[in-house]
Amino acid sequence: MAFVVTEACIRCKYTDCVAACPVECFHEGPDFLVIDPAACIDCGVCVPECPVEAIFDEKDLPPEHREYAELNRRLAAQWPLITAAQDPLPDAEHWANQKKQARPADRKRRAGLKETEVGLRAGTDLAQRLRDRDPTAPGD
Numbered sequence: 001m002a003f004v005v006t007e008a009c010i011r012c013k014y015t016d017c018v019a020a021c022p023v024e025c026f027h028e029g030p031d032f033l034v035i036d037p038a039a040c041i042d043c044g045v046c047v048p049e050c051p052v053e054a055i056f057d058e059k060d061l062p063p064e065h066r067e068y069a070e071l072n073r074r075l076a077a078q079w080p081l082i083t084a085a086q087d088p089l090p091d092a093e094h095w096a097n098q099k100k101q102a103r104p105a106d107r108k109r110r111a112g113l114k115e116t117e118v119g120l121r122a123g124t125d126l127a128q129r130l131r132d133r134d135p136t137a138p139g140d
Contacts, residue, residue, distance in 0.1 A: 001058040002037030003046060004072050006065040008054035009033055011095040012088055017046035017055060019085035028082035029075060031089065036076035037069075052096045 002025075005017075009032040018026045018033070025039035026046075035046075037058070047055045056062070058069050089095075 002040035002042060002072075003035050003044065003055050004037075004058050004061060004065070004069050005033050005035055006054050006056060006061070006068045008052040008096075009050075012052050012054075012092040014051050014088045014092060014096075015082065015085040016049040016051060018082050020045045020049040024081055024083050025076075026082050027076045027079040029079045033082065034072040034075045034079065037073055039076075 005026075011031050013028075013032055015026075015033070022043060022045060023039055023041050025036045025041075027034050027036060032054075035055075042057075044057065047057075056065065061069060
């Protein structure tokens with residue numbers, strides 16, 4: 001079993017986990033990261049490095065995050081490899097605080113996973129789509 005990046009990473013994209021990872025298994029999308037399960041060596045070094053607690057061992061995924069295992073697998077094949085830490089997204093702190101305050105069901109609704117997948121396939125700007133959902137979000 002590999003580790004899985006979940007919904008808490010969306011709109012934050014902290015990369016502390018990438019810097020800690022001893023192998024190259026993280027892939028970068030427009031608004032979050034995913035882990036390639038074929039490259040992950042199951043060491044768990046990335047887990048404590050994630051400031052938004054978005055990374056779980058696949059066997060320990062909470063029920064509301066189980067779909068992220070397949071999403072990580074699929075998107076890792078499509079997105080480019082990221083091998084070094086980068087600055088988080090400009091609104092990362094705002095969204096990290098929002099997610100800490102929201103209940104899990106609210107966070108999933110706000111992230112709009114199903115629409116996110118459709119938007120990514122269609123090449124739309126995910127960040128703009130999510131900003132449209134939450135008018136209190138700071139702009140770019």
